[in-house]
Amino acid sequence: MEAAVALTGDARGRAASQPGDGGEKTPPERKVYMDYNATTPLEPEVIQVVTEAMREAWGNPSSPYPAAVTFVPVSKVSGQVEVEDILAAVRPATCLVTVMLANNETGVIMPIAEISQRIKALNRKRAASGLPVILVHTDAAQALGKRRVDVEALGVDFLTIVGHKFYGPRIGALYVRGLGELTPLYPMLFGGGQERNFRPGTENTPMIAGLGKAAELVTKNWEAYEAHMRDVRDYLEERLLAEFDKQRIHLNSRFPGTERLPNTCNFSIRGPQLQGRVLLAQCRTLLASVGAACHSDQVDRPSPVLLSCGIPFDVARNALRLSVGRSTTRAEVDLVVQDLKQAVARLEGPPGARGASS
Numbered sequence: 001m002e003a004a005v006a007l008t009g010d011a012r013g014r015a016a017s018q019p020g021d022g023g024e025k026t027p028p029e030r031k032v033y034m035d036y037n038a039t040t041p042l043e044p045e046v047i048q049v050v051t052e053a054m055r056e057a058w059g060n061p062s063s064p065y066p067a068a069v070t071f072v073p074v075s076k077v078s079g080q081v082e083v084e085d086i087l088a089a090v091r092p093a094t095c096l097v098t099v100m101l102a103n104n105e106t107g108v109i110m111p112i113a114e115i116s117q118r119i120k121a122l123n124r125k126r127a128a129s130g131l132p133v134i135l136v137h138t139d140a141a142q143a144l145g146k147r148r149v150d151v152e153a154l155g156v157d158f159l160t161i162v163g164h165k166f167y168g169p170r171i172g173a174l175y176v177r178g179l180g181e182l183t184p185l186y187p188m189l190f191g192g193g194q195e196r197n198f199r200p201g202t203e204n205t206p207m208i209a210g211l212g213k214a215a216e217l218v219t220k221n222w223e224a225y226e227a228h229m230r231d232v233r234d235y236l237e238e239r240l241l242a243e244f245d246k247q248r249i250h251l252n253s254r255f256p257g258t259e260r261l262p263n264t265c266n267f268s269i270r271g272p273q274l275q276g277r278v279l280l281a282q283c284r285t286l287l288a289s290v291g292a293a294c295h296s297d298q299v300d301r302p303s304p305v306l307l308s309c310g311i312p313f314d315v316a317r318n319a320l321r322l323s324v325g326r327s328t329t330r331a332e333v334d335l336v337v338q339d340l341k342q343a344v345a346r347l348e349g350p351p352g353a354r355g356a357s358s
């Protein structure tokens with residue numbers, strides 16, 4: 001049998017008889033709750049937070065529209081997020097701005113140092129009004145190992161690194177400025193006390209050592225890596241423009257005045273039969289992709305990244321992302337360009353057949 005009991009604040013959690021007081025002063029109507037294993041009352045601070053969440057965070061977190069987050073578009077002129085747009089999107093409750101350092105498809109470098117500086121200046125004004133400090137995070141997964149990455153110059157509070165993007169093992173790390181003192185960090189997983197309680201689980205020592213070695217190599221050699229990759233990538237773009245009719249090649253990641261990664265070449269060969277995936281499937285030498293591997297489920301749609309940068313639909317649909325590495329050579333570029341030429345010829349057939357399927 002079950003009983004429902006409504007308890008007043010007085011009755012909850014208060015011992016009506018103290019040890020040694022004989023119990024004689026206890027008013028007969030008082031109740032003593034000793035069923036804390038069944039449930040516990042809410043602490044006043046908890047009630048406050050719940051009330052605030054009911055008032056402020058009433059949106060459905062699974063709904064498709066972004067309530068709890070504001071997404072800021074990139075400029076169709078520069079391919080970059082605009083600093084002014086970030087600042088305009090800041091709201092009183094904003095506590096984090098996160099922007100990738102280099103885009104994984106175009107290689108475009110985002111103005112992180114300027115964003116950090118402007119947010120710091122804004123934080124000084126917000127502190128006077130009692131508003132929360134805004135922290136800045138950047139995902140440097142694509143930039144590290146390809147160009148100089150300096151947390152001091154970037155001025156960020158958090159920076160993500162991903163080992164397998166810079167010839168290291170498939171683990172990552174998060175840089176936190178002044179961990180726990182200047183910058184708060186909360187664990188997402190709970191259990192053992194490893195890594196100062198931030199991440200439970202036995203440390204994967206060999207992988208951590210490998211990540212350290214990969215980072216050391218980058219610190220020592222990044223200038224040479226960058227120069228080599230830039231040389232080979234620029235040669236690739238030169239050869240593409242020379243071997244195909246210039247009008248047919250669209251270099252999707254060249255935005256005037258915008259810096260980009262030294263190793264990334266995103267381009268399209270115009271033509272109704274030359275969709276990126278179709279063309280890659282015809283290649284016999286080239287192994288590359290049409291965009292981010294983590295979005296490879298979106299098979300037939302052109303890259304949203306390219307579309308948001310202003311690349312026309314028909315061009316974006318044909319896009320290929322070629323990214324060169326430390327050991328890619330000019331001779332390999334020559335092979336790839338010939339491979340592409342032959343693949344295009346096979347797809348288009350003899351000149352008279354061109355556009356037949358459009």
Ligand SMILES: Cc1ncc(COP(=O)(O)O)c(C=O)c1O
Nearest residue numbers: 100104139141142162172293294
């Ligand atoms: C910018 C960026 N961040 C993060 C990742 C995620 O890396 P992973 O899921 O492979 O650890 C990638 C992978 O391509 C990336 O390009």
